[in-house]
Structures are given as structure tokens and as C-alpha cells.
Amino acid sequence: MLTIFICPKCYNYRIVSRKPDATCFHCGAMLHRSDIDFIEFTDMSEQERSDYKQKFIQRMKIYKDNTENLLAEQEVK
Numbered sequence: 307m308l309t310i311f312i313c314p315k316c317y318n319y320r321i322v323s324r325k326p327d328a329t330c331f332h333c334g335a336m337l338h339r340s341d342i343d344f345i346e347f348t349d350m351s352e353q354e355r356s357d358y359k360q361k362f363i364q365r366m367k368i369y370k371d372n373t374e375n376l377l378a379e380q381e382v383k
């Protein structure tokens with residue numbers, strides 16, 4: 307079973323087999339498991355991959371903002 311992972315730092319895709327988690331070849335960050343399966347990924351066009359990447363980048367930014375807000379709130383208390 308091949309899984310598509312994506313890097314939260316440099317946003318490169320990586321196809322991983324077996325390993326439950328993986329790190330990025332480019333920057334060494336822990337990769338995020340995407341919700342795309344391998345068959346879907348091979349069927350995707352360059353444009354679709356790029357669109358998915360953009361959505362992922364947006365999600366990561368929202369996640370990061372939320373985390374920072376959470377930390378800021380904790381510092382106040």
C-alpha cells in the first residue's frame with residue numbers, strides 16, 4: 307500500500323510504502339500524510355497536484371495560526 311505524504315515546510319510530495327511515517331528528502335521535516343491514495347495521485351494532472359498543494363498550504367497556515375493563538379492565550383493566563 308503506497309501512501310502520499312506531503313512536506314509541511316517545502317511542500318514536496320513523497321510516495322511512501324509501508325513506513326507509518328516519513329521524513330522529507332529535501333529538508334528533513336516530518337511529513338504529513340495526505341488524504342490522497344496512490345491511485346488517485348497517479349491519476350491527478352500537474353494542475354490538480356498543484357491545486358491540492360495550495361489547499362494544503364492554506365490548511366497548514368490556518369493550523370499554524372490557531373496554534374499560535376492558543377499559545378498566546380496560554381501565555382496571558
Ligand SMILES: [Zn+2]
Nearest residue numbers: 313316330333
Ligand atoms: Zn521538506
